[in-house]
Amino acid sequence: MRDQETPGWFVRLRSEIKRRHDLDRKKNSYRNMSLSANLGENYINQLMKSQGRKNPQIAELIKLCDYLDLSLVYVLTGVEMSQREEQFHKMWADLDEETQQQLMHVLRRLSPSKKT
8 A cells, every 4th residue: 555545543653652652662663562562462563564454443543543642533633622622622522512501601610702
């Protein structure tokens, strides 16, 4: 599979895996990284060889992103988001609609771009 056909999520994930691997090839072997992420010992090696043709289960992708300290949102969408922003979005999604509306009202009032 040529690079332009490689899915964007895989390009972003592969880039971080390779960066980590290149920092210390002995400590960060694909096997050690897989085991540290609580995945099968050959998981990352097989993923890297697949060139994006292997679609990981979401639970595996979450484990890998957690281990790499890599934003799942960034991997999937390419949109960079701080951990604080991700935490906010997770918390927001757990709120009922009425509470979300109330918070939106408060945020609009606090917004510095509010017109007077």
